[in-house]
Amino acid sequence: MLPVPRADLEPNTEAFETTPLVAPTGFREYDARWLFPSQINLRGVQALGLGLGTLIHEMGIEPKISVGHDFRGYSGSIQQALMNGLMGAGCEVFDIGLALSPVAYFSQFALDVPAVAMVTASHNENGWTGVKMGVERPLTFGPDEMSRLKKIVLEGTYKTRSGGAYHFIEDMRERYIEDLTNRPNLKRKLKVVAACGNGTAGIFAPRVLEAIGAEVIALDCELDNTFPRYNPNPEDMEMLHALRDKVLETGADVGLAFDGDGDRCGVVDNEGEEIFADKVGVMLARDLSAQYPNAQFVVDVKSTGLFMTDPVLLKNGAKTDYWKTGHSYIKRRSHELNALVGFEKSGHYFFNQPIGRGYDDGPLSAIAICDMLDRNPDKSMADLKNALPKTWGSPTMSPYCDDEKKYDVVDRMVTLFSAMADKGEMLAGQKIRELVTVNGVRIVLEDGTWGLVRASSNKPGLVVVVESPTSEENMRAIFTEIDTRLSAQPEVGEYDQKI
Incomplete structure (x- = not known):
């Protein structure tokens, strides 16, 4: 059995080659993302596979899983380590090779398997890796499944089982393209x-x-x-x-x-x-x-x-x-x-x-x-x-904020803007008409101008978006109001891009 993962291994050491490295912050709300190899090593990916396989059995899902990987210099080796862990947990693995995430999801239907694991860092920069997972097609994991997977992996309570198997699927790319274009x-x-x-x-x-x-x-x-x-x-x-x-x-x-x-x-x-x-x-x-x-x-x-x-x-x-x-x-x-x-x-x-x-x-x-x-x-x-009604909107903007601090910062923003709304205070020269707090806080002003602050789900950062149906001036005004309050938080760093 693999040792219990650690989060503090130094590279170029015996421990780094023999012990799983898994940073707890890599388990996100609905998938997993780590910097490789500083936050997860190949043994850590193997532990992740063991944990995922253990969870599949725990959930009563037939232990058959399709696994693919994206095109990064290290994704193939990460897929191999993940499949080793899955097979060690008694899963029947279907290797679809180099793929898109939708190809992996499609393969669940094409191969009639319930589970999927796609090795990808999606749009994150090089150096990142991750896994998108699901056991109920076409859905992927949410917070409950990710929390349970995190507990299994970090506590090392994964279980090895017999019955693991491997199949290489060589034509999934062609089957996917044919399906879309028929x-x-x-x-x-x-x-x-x-x-x-x-x-x-x-x-x-x-x-x-x-x-x-x-x-x-x-x-x-x-x-x-x-x-x-x-x-x-x-x-x-x-x-x-x-x-x-x-x-x-x-x-x-x-x-x-x-x-x-x-x-x-x-x-x-x-x-x-x-x-x-x-x-x-x-x-x-x-x-x-x-x-x-x-x-x-x-x-x-x-x-x-x-x-x-x-x-x-x-x-x-x-x-x-x-x-x-x-x-x-x-x-x-x-x-x-x-x-x-x-x-x-x-x-x-x-x-x-x-x-x-x-x-x-x-x-x-x-x-x-x-x-x-x-x-x-x-x-x-x-x-x-x-032909659409005219609005003025921003791209998605992301100021840096540490994974372990970003949710606290967002909670502060929710409290701050909620207090302003309760007191009838003005924002960008207008009253706050509505607050939507299902995911961070979306502040809607009287004329429909709005701004959103939420925590990024897949990297250390916040997400800021603003839009106005009345003018560019109002769009910029609400951004200034939000940015001023965010910039006052010591945990908030530079933006990746700004209006």
Whole structure:
């Protein structure tokens, strides 16, 4: 049996090679993320596999699990260590190899296995690794499962069992692409730039788009695990600006950006303007609610207020539920409400039947965007965007805050703004109309201007988003109010980007 994990091992020592290193902070709300190898070593990943296998048995789930990995220099070795642990816990492992997260989720259905473990750091920078896990397709773990897994691993109460087995699945990429593209081709001739940041999506997204009849211009689709140009994150302006330049250079109809594990999609229109993913969500909701009247949608608290006020959505009878940010939360909420689609501002979209199977899938989101353009042959992407009511919004901004301190900081912000609302105090020259505290605090002012502060679920940092339906001045004013209060907290550091 492996020793009980420790969090204080020094590299280049005997203990580092023989004892699991597992930092407790790596267990997040709904998945796991560590810096490798300073926060977790290969023995630690093996312990994680043993813990996950133990939990699968404890939950009474058939011990069969599909396992894949993204394209980073160390992800293959981490997958091997994870599978060793899973097999040691008596699990039958199906190795799908190099994959996107949606390919791993798809493989649960294709192979008829209940569990999944995808080795990926998603959009986090190089040096990070992690695992997205689930045992009830199409859902992934939430806080309860993650808390139990953390306890099993850190206390070393994992159990070895006989019965472990290994299967290598060599064709899951082809099966996934065939599943997405076994449909009629687009009628409209669309020129699409596909930007992949040299991440895993480079060997998936262009092929999918070409197979549905789009003319594809590949941008940074060659696999390179050093990510030489920019981190593959469709929320980062550096990636969106590179995509903008290529769209303008080539006269493309749309630019689509994919993150490192391919479960998100970002958009630049034909005029080179980035469209934040929540606004793209409103556009898709307009298009889909016309086909499916009275459709139910779910969106995260970072998203635009237009889901509640847009006249087209109201006319189509669309209903929208605002819920906690996080792919696991929105996926689960969409499943519970039988929503047609769940949308996150980060670009995770969850299409349920009859469009998808309920998990977040960047290439499927790209297909939905192309289909929207196909159904509007006389309108450009910019036309569809400009038809939305005007709002002024920010990208997602993340000031640094230590994992062990960020939730306390957010609690202080909730208390502070709640006290202001109770006293009727003014913020940015307006009264506070509403506070939404389902996930951090979303402060809504009288004119609909709002700002959000929450803790990041997958890295040490906070999340700040602001929007105004009335003016850029009001959008900037509420950001200044929030930033002033955050900057007064000694635990809060520099932003990754700012308006």
